[in-house]
Amino acid sequence: MHIAILYNRDHELLEDDPGREAREDVTRVASALSEALSHGDVHAEPLAVEGAGLEFVDLLARMQPDLVINLCESVAADARGEMVIPCLLDMLGLPYTGSPALSLGLALHKDKAKELLKARGVSTPGFARLDRVEDVATLELPFPLIVKPAREDASVGITSDSVVHDRASLGRAVEAVLRTFHQPALVEQFIPGREIYVPLLGNHPRRALPLTEIRFGKLFEDRPNIVTYAAKWESNSPDYQNTPTAPCLLEDAALEARLVRTAMDAFAALECQDYGRVDLRVTPEGVPYVIDINPNCDLHPEAGFAKAARAAGLDYSALATRLVEIALERAHAHGHPTARRKGPGAPRLPDPSNRNVLAGRNGSRDRARRARASAE
Template sequence: MHIAILYNRDHEQLEDDPGREARADVTRVASALAEALAQEGTRVDPVAVEGSRLEFVDVLARLRPDLVINLCESVAADSRAETVVPCLLDMLGLPYTGSSALTLGLALHKDKAKELLRARGVPTPGFARVDRLEDLEGLELPFPLIVKPAREDASMGITRDSVVHDPAALRQAVALVLKTFHQPAIVEQFIPGREIYVPLLGNTPRQALPLTEIRFGRLFDDRPNIVTYSGKWETGSPEYTNTPSAPCLLEDATLEARLVKTAMEAFSALDGQDYGRVDLRVTPEGMPYVIDINPNCDLHPEAGFAKAALSAGMDYRALARKLVEVALERTHGHPTPRRKGSGVARLPDPSNRNVLHGGKGLRGRTRRSRAAAE
């Protein structure tokens, strides 16, 4: 089998990048997966996405791998370009792991994702999208509130000051997001309680891996219990050491079933595929609220998804193989790797793939565009 691992290598592209640590983590995930999948009979080619010229398209068109593991979370250090990658893979007719451009786009546009959840009856905190400070006038959401960028993930833009208790602090937090990230802010009701993550694996059927929970340490005795960007990425910081993830211990089986059901419904609402994680805030009364949906979530060996798989008896090598199997089964209808060569039967690609029939149209169109511009 021939596997290409596609990942963004753009963490050094911007001099002032508020998400540099999160982007650098993707390169480590690519290395870990390449090592886990490298075995007899399997060829693994890491392919980096660098800059904005999209040279990786020609690389993949030349390699023609059996499967692309899509780890790309940004292009040219812009998370909003994440959706470009699966579109191009579809146009090349290459099967890939993880969710489609539609799902990634919905998850990245938090206000649209929350509107969809609300329409489906999936509980999510009340919210408002704020494009400019004037939009705060007449806002009717009860304090406390939490403010975050509307087009980012991985806790980008979340600090200890993101939870606000009065209009002045709200205005200051929104102004910081608008200035720093050049995108709308999401103002959301802050739900006090536990923060529990539900990792999901597979399609038909889809299973929930063992739940994990953030253990907030003594640092948070007098401050809101939230995972900030520092707490997620800056190892050695007080916030990092006081927000470890651990297995979620729930004595109430009914509550656990409710959490899993809510996560499954949220992931399905966005048409998630293969794997992902749904983040919940759970009130002391046991009411879950979806605060984030993470398709194509972090697959680092030390991240929560891999730890949950390990708790289920699946080591990292087994998890990597399972991700490949799940994607191939969804794409081709069976998990068995297809042999190459003349005379080998091949299942037809789904109707939404091979838009440009093998990528020739894409390269030809690119050359014509350049010629026309000269």
């Protein structure tokens, strides 16, 4: 079996990149997965997406791998390019791991994801999207609030100043997001309580891996308990050293079931697939709130998802193999279009996930040229 591991190599593209460490991490994940999967008749080959070009598309078309492991989290150091990759893979007719373009796009447009969660009855903090600093004056959400970029993930843009308690500090936090990231600011009600992560694996059935929790250390005794960018990516920082991830120990089975159900509902609302993680804030009264949905979450061997898999009895090699199996099971389940009745009133076939739109693009262009020539 030939597997292509597609990943973004764009962490050195921008001189001033507030998400550089997160983008660099994916290179290590690609290497780890290649090593874990390449044995026997399986060859897992990393393939970098570099710069703003799409040369990898033609390369994949020539390679025709049996599966693409999609690790791309950005294109040209822009996280908004993440959803482009599944679109191109669908057009090439190549099966791939993880969620489709729509799910990735919704998860990245956090205000849209929250609108959908709210419509589905999934609990999420009250929120507003602010496009201008002037909008702060008319915001009607109770303090405290947390301010974050509306189009980023991996805690990009979150600092100790992101939690605000008055309108003046809210204005400063919103202005910082608008100036630094050139995108709207998402303002949410800040939920005091525990931060618990629910890792999800599979489709039919889908199961939750053992839950994990952020343990906030002494540094956070007089600070808001939030996972900043430094806490996630800067290993020498006090934030990082005071926010270890640990198994979540819940004595209340009903509460655990409620957390898992909330995470499952959120994952399904965005039509995510294969694997991912849902981040919750849980109040002292046991009320869960979805604060983030992470399709295609970090698969580094020492990241939370792999640790949760180990707690469930899956070492890294077994986890990598299982992710391949899940993606192939899904692709084969969709299958290929079969013969159907044609003519008026005939039902339309469902769109297969591996439809190859690009296969006939040259022919389409030729027909278009002939049509123009005959018209002239």
